[in-house]
Amino acid sequence: DAGVIQSPRHEVTEMGQEVTLRCKPISGHNSLFWYRQTMMRGLELLIYFNNNVPIDDSGMPEDRFSAKMPNASFSTLKIQPSEPRDSAVYFCASRPGDRAYGYTFGSGTRLTVV
C-alpha cells in the first residue's frame, strides 16, 4: 500500500489565485481528514469526511476554503482566493472503520502564498 498520497508536495502561488490540494486516502479507509499545520497554531483540523460525507467542517477558516470528496478514493481542498496567511503545510489523513487502527497521514502539501 502506498499510504495516503497528497499532491502537489509544494505549491507556490500568488495572492488571489485559486489553489487546489489533492488527497488519495488508503483504499478501504472510511474516514478522511484535512489538517493545517503552522508554527503559531500547530495542527488544526479543518474538516473530516466519513464515507465521503462531510461530518464536521467547523475548522474551515472561512468561505474561501472548501473541500469535497466525490468518491472514496479522492478528496480536494480548495482555497479561492488565496491569501499569504494561508501559507502552511496541509496534511491529509485517513482511518479505517475498524477502530483498532490509528490515523495515517500523508506527506503534506507545503503551500506558500506570496
Next chain:
Amino acid sequence: AQRVTQPEKLLSVFKGAPVELKCNYSYSGSPELFWYVQYSRQRLQLLLRHISRESIKGFTADLNKGETSFHLKKPFAQEEDSAMYYCALKGGSEKLVFGKGTKLTVNP
C-alpha cells in the same frame, strides 16, 4: 470539549538520559489517546496508542485517568529520537485533536 495540553514546547536532553514528554488532556468521556512523531519536515507517524499498550522504539506511555495524563517516556534517549512529538485525543466522534507539540532535541 476535547483539549490536549503539552506544556513544554522545547525539551533538550543528553544521549542516554531518560526523557519524559508530558501530555494532559481534557475530555469528559473515555478518550482514545495517541502519540505521533514528526521527523524534520516529514509526515506524522503514529508512535503509540494507549489501547495497544505496546512499546515502539523504546517509548512507552501510560494513560492515567485520575491525572488525565498520557506522558511519553523513554529510559535512554538516542540522537535519532530528536523530532517533534504530538499528543492527540479522540473522543466520541472521529475527530482527532492534537496538542501543540514538543520539540525534543537529544544532544550527543
